[in-house]
Amino acid sequence: xxxxxxxxxxxxxxxxxxxxxxxxxxxxxxxxxxxxxxxxxxxxxxxxxxxxxxxxxxxxxxxxxxxxxxxxxxxxxxxxxxxxxxxxxxxxxxxxxxxxxxxxxxxxxxxxxxxxxxxxxxxxxx
Amino acid sequence: xxxxxxxxxxxxxxxxxxxxxxxxxxxxxxxxxxxxxxxxxxxxxxxxxxxxxxxxxxxxxxxxxxxxxxxxxxxxxxxxxxxxxxxxxxxxxxxxxxxxxxxxxxxxxxxxxxxxxxxxxxxxxxxxxxxxxxxxxxxxxxxxxxxxxxxxxxxxxxxxxxxxxxxxxxxxxxxxxxxxxxxxxxxxxxxxxxxxxxxxxxxxxxxxxxxxxxxxxxxxxxxxxxxxxxxxxxxxxxxxxxxxxxxxxxxxxxxxxxxxxxxxxxxxxxxxxxxxxxxxxxxxxxxxxxxxxxxxxxxxxxxxxxxxxxxxxxxxxxxxxxxxxxxxxxxxxxxxxxxxxxxxxxxxxxxxxxxxxxxxxxxxxxxxxxxxxxxxxxxxxxxxxxxxxxxxxxxxxxxxxxxxxxxxxxxxxxxxxxxxxxxxxxxxxxxxxxxxxxxxxxxxxxxxxxxxxxxxxxxxxxxxxxxxxxxxxxxxxxxxxxxxxxxxxxxxxxxxxxxxxxxxxxxxxxxxxxxxxxxxxxx
Numbered sequence: 001x002x003x004x005x006x007x008x009x010x011x012x013x014x015x016x017x018x019x020x021x022x023x024x025x026x027x028x029x030x031x032x033x034x035x036x037x038x039x040x041x042x043x044x045x046x047x048x049x050x051x052x053x054x055x056x057x058x059x060x061x062x063x064x065x066x067x068x069x070x071x072x073x074x075x076x077x078x079x080x081x082x083x084x085x086x087x088x089x090x091x092x093x094x095x096x097x098x099x100x101x102x103x104x105x106x107x108x109x110x111x112x113x114x115x116x117x118x119x120x121x122x123x124x125x126x
Numbered sequence: 127x128x129x130x131x132x133x134x135x136x137x138x139x140x141x142x143x144x145x146x147x148x149x150x151x152x153x154x155x156x157x158x159x160x161x162x163x164x165x166x167x168x169x170x171x172x173x174x175x176x177x178x179x180x181x182x183x184x185x186x187x188x189x190x191x192x193x194x195x196x197x198x199x200x201x202x203x204x205x206x207x208x209x210x211x212x213x214x215x216x217x218x219x220x221x222x223x224x225x226x227x228x229x230x231x232x233x234x235x236x237x238x239x240x241x242x243x244x245x246x247x248x249x250x251x252x253x254x255x256x257x258x259x260x261x262x263x264x265x266x267x268x269x270x271x272x273x274x275x276x277x278x279x280x281x282x283x284x285x286x287x288x289x290x291x292x293x294x295x296x297x298x299x300x301x302x303x304x305x306x307x308x309x310x311x312x313x314x315x316x317x318x319x320x321x322x323x324x325x326x327x328x329x330x331x332x333x334x335x336x337x338x339x340x341x342x343x344x345x346x347x348x349x350x351x352x353x354x355x356x357x358x359x360x361x362x363x364x365x366x367x368x369x370x371x372x373x374x375x376x377x378x379x380x381x382x383x384x385x386x387x388x389x390x391x392x393x394x395x396x397x398x399x400x401x402x403x404x405x406x407x408x409x410x411x412x413x414x415x416x417x418x419x420x421x422x423x424x425x426x427x428x429x430x431x432x433x434x435x436x437x438x439x440x441x442x443x444x445x446x447x448x449x450x451x452x453x454x455x456x457x458x459x460x461x462x463x464x465x466x467x468x469x470x471x472x473x474x475x476x477x478x479x480x481x482x483x484x485x486x487x488x489x490x491x492x493x494x495x496x497x498x499x500x501x502x503x504x505x506x507x508x509x510x511x512x513x514x515x516x517x518x519x520x521x522x523x524x525x526x527x528x529x530x531x532x533x534x535x536x537x538x539x540x541x542x543x544x545x546x547x548x549x550x551x552x553x554x555x556x557x558x559x560x561x562x563x564x565x566x567x568x569x570x571x572x573x574x575x576x577x578x579x580x581x582x583x584x585x586x587x588x589x590x591x592x593x594x595x596x597x598x599x600x601x602x603x604x605x606x607x608x609x610x611x612x613x614x615x616x617x618x619x620x621x622x623x624x625x626x627x628x629x630x631x632x633x634x635x636x637x638x639x640x641x642x643x644x645x646x647x648x649x
Contacts, residue, residue: 044398044561044562097556098553098556099557101553103549103556105549105552105570108393108565108566109564110548110549110551110553110555110562110564112556
């Protein structure tokens with residue numbers, strides 16, 4: 001069987017989209033939700049400070065004071081241009097937050113919005 | 127030559143070509159440039175070669191406005207001046223420090239940074255510093271362990287400092303001054319008045335007093351006041367017999383724009399990867415370190431945010447903050463699992479390893495020496511402020527001179543700049559993955575109030591600021607007092623803005639520049 005050039009490109013592109021979409025779909029599973037509540041800040045600041053930051057954030061932004069809303073807020077701040085083929089890692093999302101000035105000051109800490117929400121999720125989980 | 131003025135007869139008239147008042151960093155830097163010149167130099171020092179309490183007390187004054195250090199402790203009144211106890215920290219002013227910045231009222235020097243470069247190079251030698259190199263790259267090439275933090279230089283750059291031994295001018299340059307045939311040093315010679323001619327267009331002479339009520343006159347072709355920022359202003363204001371508001375003060379500027387550097391602990395830095403982040407470039411081993419960096423906001427970022435120039439230095443956190451057990455960093459669930467694992471006789475792999483192997487291994491393998499936490503210490507210029515000023519007190523000192531009254535005042539821009547700096551630094555630290563920054567509590571309140579530990583760097587600047595326009599400055603670009611043909615000011619008193627760096631290197635450079643200028647005038 002031979003593939004003409006057009007058919008080859010169609011199959012290749014389709015495969016790439018399926019592959020990217022598959023990996024993107026893993027975000028939102030229970031495992032992922034649990035990981036979201038374990039911010040990298042834990043390693044830097046320790047659990048007490050992280051929890052305190054999370055609690056303060058929830059106090060300052062009451063409309064996000066549930067796990068579902070926090071997860072939704074993290075998810076909605078993803079780049080919406082190509083959501084079906086590209087989702088950034090949380091680390092990238094945090095870095096992009098800092099680069100774009102999407103930061104908040106919580107308890108004096110200059111944090112990305114995403115990681116502040118992660119701290120809030122963490123504070124709800126402990 | 128040296129004469130103790132107390133040994134002179136009352137009514138003596140001292141004559142020379144150039145008279146320098148004050149033998150501190152500025153006065154000595156100028157005087158030694160004239161060694162072996164055919165012209166005669168009179169160098170007047172109020173104190174002696176050693177500290178004397180009654181001389182220090184002449185500097186005592188009232189403090190109003192923001193709390194400030196006792197003035198008699200802030201400057202040393204003897205040969206060598208305050209270099210007798212300075213720490214030796216030196217850095218150049220940045221090009222932006224000389225510019226007129228629309229967001230900084232009263233900013234702008236009548237000279238550019240490039241004009242000072244050759245004098246900075248000469249000042250390096252006087253202060254026993256290394257090569258005139260303040261680019262981080264230069265120092266990185268000489269020490270592999272030095273590495274700037276990987277920050278975007280368009281936002282935060284590494285500003286380099288060099289460290290003088292520190293040079294004590296009173297010790298190092300005493301013999302050169304005393305042995306110079308054309309320089310005559312008079313100690314215990316306190317100038318109490320600068321006398322102008324009838325037309326107030328030039329200085330006729332100086333009146334000098336001693337504690338035993340003797341009085342002398344000094345007459346020269348040119349006069350340089352180099353007796354410190356506060357004392358220069360005091361002397362001009364007190365010279366009010368003919369000019370009722372004081373000499374050089376036709377526009378009510380003498381004493382105004384007193385500035386300090388705001389030096390205060392302002393934040394914390396926690397590194398994301400302490401083991402792989404090199405910080406030696408920012409560390410100081412006093413007496414050993416030749417150069418180190420501080421984190422400075424770029425000119426572009428200052429403009430974008432409308433703030434003042436400033437830096438932060440890094441100080442490793444105290445021991446108590448560094449020593450944290452591994453378990454303090456564990457999430458509670460993992461900690462619980464670890465305790466259960468311990469109680470259960472350590473069967474199987476520890477939950478710490480099982481839950482997140484790479485992070486756990488990194489923690490366990492971390493050498494204990496790498497600091498993770500750093501205090502961030504601000505060093506920021508103070509905005510030029512006409513209401514921050516030195517005036518005369520009603521009290522007089524034992525020589526009959528009115529004492530000073532310091533009204534140190536800060537503005538909203540000063541505090542907003544510090545807070546904004548740390549926010550921008552925090553964003554850049556996060557973006558680059560270096561770590562996270564915390565602002566201290568006092569920065570989170572309003573922009574008018576200051577904490578009880580408000581402190582300056584013991585740096586006095588302003589009071590006779592430099593400006594081409596006599597309505598906006600006391601001295602012109604050559605440090606000549608506007609309207610007086612032969613009176614000059616040396617030292618940090620002439621700074622229109624304070625820059626973020628300590629003032630000594632720049633004041634020595636400016637003094638050398640003034641000296642060169644006077645050479646052309648007195649030829």
